[in-house]
Amino acid sequence: MSTNLPLPQFYAQTLSSLQPIFDDTISTSDPKAQPILSSALDNLYLIQRMINSLGVFSENESIDEVGERELVFMSLGWVIGSTEEKGGLSGRDDRISSLQRAETAYNTYLELLNSYGVLSPEEKAESSAAANGQSSMPKDPAKRREAKIAQYRREKDLRQTISNSLPTHPDTSSSPTTFLLSLLPFNSNRPSVVSTSTGSTSVNPDDEEIPTSTIVSILRLLHTLTISSLSSINMELELLSNAPASITQIAEQDPRQPRREEEDSTWRLDRQPGTYKPKELISGNGRVLRPFTILPSTQAMSDRERLKGDVFKQSWRLPTMTIDEYLEEEQRRGNIITGGGQASYDAPTATELMELEAENDGTIVAEENYEKKRLKDENWAMFADENKKGAGNTMNKG
Structure with a gap:
């Protein structure tokens, strides 16, 4: 992708390339997805360096001091984090590195929103807990359910507010990239001769201005999604840190070829021949040395199949008589009282x-x-x- 574009259009083209993946039109397991993610990440990190070199954001500013045309670039941390989170599928180490980079980008985004006072006190508490690797959800199941419902309602209200205030009126179920693209100029048929080196961050100055409140609502929506993503990342990192590297290879393979999985005996429940010596069940004087089960002998099933049939069966007792037979038996035993009533x-x-x-x-x-x-x-x-x-x-x- 050419960088001979104004920064807003360059950002818009990068988001446009990611939109099919964020909309689940293209799956991350698709062979075309990873090259798109890799190329988009290169562009996103380039945009990040440009913004830092231009000094668009400062810790000494408030949200009111930032121009409406620069606010959209505050979403860059979330976009980088989401893109990194969808990558790293070539192995365990690659996946861990990708998730760690996504976590760093998400935390940078939360710090930027906190420094500009974009978040409410409740959202600040969630950001602080997420930054420390803690869950903002209460441990009590009932309160946790109420917190999740409140979070869902807040996300739904933000989506509805954003959809009503944008000129394009996107659907409320659209991905956040759709909302961001509504704030950016993008016209692939109109070449631009303005270089990003000029430092221009003007967002579509000829079009209708988007209210600041709408952009802030989009940033708050991204904050809600960030909290959820950080929770998922922490759980996945914990799982990957405890898993052997040899069985977490999830590299992309040609779907037309048969899938080959690397075997690891450390994760198999059945023991391999020669790895242990059989112990004696009964001593010479007839004493039982260890518990054992006597299975019926049959030539139609192997020992493994018979064991499987004894283990994977119904966890409840199956009925052996009809209801009428059961009632007759209970009446015979005197457990049913007759008479009484009106x-x-x-x-x-x-x-x-x-x-x-x-x-x-x-x-x-x-x-x-x-x-x-x-x-x-x-x-x-x-x-x-x-x-x-x-x-x-x-x-x-x-």
Whole structure:
């Protein structure tokens, strides 16, 4: 890419080359992706050196003292970090170096935003925690969930605000590079004769000015994405530092060729023949020396297949009877209580049944039930005469 362009157009062309990768139109595993990333990184670091040599930003300034046409270049640290984060796929060491460079670029971006007072107090706390390698999320699961929801809502609100304020009205789901390109002039059909050595950082002076608040919203959106990226980088670096170098080779291969993976016996669960000596299971006097499992013998399956079938099976007990059979068995064992409910409440009592039977005059059954009822009433009257009301109440007299 030619550098015989004004700095804003040079930055715009670099972002335009990265946009298919940032939009996931081109996967990072695509053979075309890594050359694009490498070329874009060369241009981005060149732009960074130009900005430093021009002294565009200073630690003694505030956000109000920076021109609207220079604010867009504050996003350079995030772009470098995101580009570095997508590269380094030729091996573990290359990936670690790429992630470390991305982490450095992200931290530089956060420091720049803090020095210019762009962030809110809450965002400053997140930046401070991320810079120290700590997570800004609380440890409590409920509070962590609330923090993630609040972060998602803040990102959604920022995207909506940016989309409404930009003249092109990009979609809210667009990548941040789309928002940045809306701030930059880019016309590939119009050659420019202005060199970057002139120090011009004017961003499209002939077009409509973008409000400062819109640019600040884009920078805050990039800050939210930076916090998430730093958290992912810390976790990946920890995993890579503990992984053997021989099994983390993830170099790009031709998809038409069969994939070959390097084997490493240190990560295999099954032991290689000759690496250990079999121990005795039972001593000479019949004592068991170590636990063992007796498997059924079959010629259709190997030992490995039988072991796999015994290990990888359902973690729950499968039913051996139907529900009706289960209920019948439980009722037979007396574990099911029957009766009760409204039907039991409405059913007549024994005394009421005797009264009903006694009303059938002239029958033997009626006379028997009448006699039973008379004896019951007489016994109750005798019991009531002999036992006065409250006679047995010794704890609560009255």
